[in-house]
Amino acid sequence: MKNKFKDYNLPDDRGHFEKFGGKFVPESLIPALEELEQYYAKAKTDKSFQIELNNLLTHYSGRETALYFASQISEELGFKVWLKREDLNHTGAHKINNALGQILLARRMGKKRIIAETGAGQHGVATATVAALFGLDCIVYMGEEDIRRQKLNVFRMNLLGAEVRPVSSGSMTLKDATNEAIRDWVTNVESTYYLIGSTVGPHPYPMLVRDFQSVIGKEAKKQFENQSENALPDRLVACIGGGSNAMGLFYPFIKDDVKIVGVEAAGKGLESGEHAATLTKGDFGVLHGAASTLLQNEDGQVTLPHSISAGLDYPGIGPEHSYLNETGRVQYFSATDQEALDAFQWLSEKEGILPALESAHALAYLRQENNGIKQGENVIVCLSGRGDKDVHTVAEALGIEL
Amino acid sequence: MNRIQKLFCEPKEKLIPFITAGYPTLDSTVDLVCGMAEAGANMIEIGIPFSDPQADGPVIQASSQQALDNGMTLNKIFEQVTQIRERTDVPLALMGYYNPILKMGHETFLNNCISSGVDGLILPDLPLEEAEPFCALAKSKDISPILLVAPNTPDERIKKISELAGDLIYAVSILGITGNDLASKDALAKYLNRVRENSVTPFVVGFGISSREDVIWFNEYSDGAVVGSAIIKNMDEGPNPVETTKQLIEVLKGRK
């Protein structure tokens, strides 16, 4: 395994992670994707782009974010838990890392209109924020079901000057918001930049979102080396919606001798049919522009996912995760709604940190019986966001009226 | 030669209506297709309903969702095409998103196309970059892959796309989704002339076409006009979908 990943250099020029990835989009988007590839390739080697981005990450978003040794839960668990505090970012989640990177690209491309899809609203808020910062028009597509469960974020986006367009088709969640954003993009491709929020979609998005999020793993690696007695952690853990906070943490460690675990949403249970555990339960398919793994029926229709956490409520997953799963480099587990709720309360009480319900899935894995974690291990968990946005959902689940 | 290849050897006006399989009811497709052929349709596109139709506007999206709710599946479409073939020889193309086809498997899907009597395939989310293996297999089985071009497709790419398709390509009239409004005639004429100059195959045009005038105009600038959302919208307005649709086809063909 180590040898195979020593020279890890995917995707290839066509945007493939072997059979995963690629560009499965309507023809009119192809020129836009090619333009984006060209601008991104230029930006990657352009010092002024990197300086501008780093300045924003430092002074606007407040990086670097802390790597916090969570002593209370570590003591209880018998291994060492380090929380990579992405919740401390401006806007409260890792999503801003990617939004800042992409908005700089959009500006270089001369686009004046920004569109995005959002589930939990965190990516929508991040996009609305950076659009406000640069004075660009911003439209965020959001499923009606998600609008209901993430009211606070909808209002935040409005305050930031973005228009939130409700999507009432299909399951009225992230998948349908993504369809609608793609339709908008197809129609307005010449004026509009589509700011995708996760490592999903057609090439080059999975690659560039991963690269912009890799600041998580790069910092964590350096911080761990400075703060602990070891050179490398034993294990990394992150929750998986589309897979961006996870790829951001994992990618800088992919060539290292470190175990890596992704945690999907098992919803009401893997056998209940109501979950979002794509890699555990799905199979090969094409959705939203990429070949990856999908929750689908025997006729190739995408099935409705379920998770208590809007940010994980997605029937697909980034193509790179499908590849890392197939090759065994990353192991994928899942946590139920209930386990996530328990972990939410657990971290709040033990460490004084309200985690996002998404991140609570990663935390829930730490408490699972067959997680394979040995006593004394050093485990870095990506705390992808803060839980303020979820207090209504949590209260509802606990039967408490606010 | 398959029926599509034969049709596009003839220099006549071509009207190509689109309907969603399984809409408005599960078993309406056979009579609709045969009725449209009788009323003068020159080729018919049958849409495979999909849960996530990204290139479609609200009208076709809704029909697609209704068809799925009615229980339409790929296997049922092939059964119905078999029944259609007992009654008409009109060229038939299936239009569908890639995932259901991938799920069935290229080989099985194409063999079903052959045995039921499908002549061509339009896959709006399978661009040149990803289409080669599928196109090669389809062509080896005498099924025409009908690839798409758009107003922002560069000249050289139009040529490549048409070379890979081999028999016919489909020019999307606008940057946009099905059911959107048309661009100005000037811009359209310029674009379609560009397709004419660069494509090595005949081409049809679709998206936003809804009237007899449109059909005449597009047949001047291309080799055929596809009408989709307008057919489905019209079907929803009359009491009897088959009769209502036949009447519209006759109007679009200038027979009425």
Ligand SMILES: Cc1ncc(COP(=O)(O)O)c(C=O)c1O
């Ligand atoms: C806090 C938080 N964590 C995780 C996710 C899941 O996305 P991803 O898998 O791309 O990190 C979201 C998505 O909205 C989120 O808001």
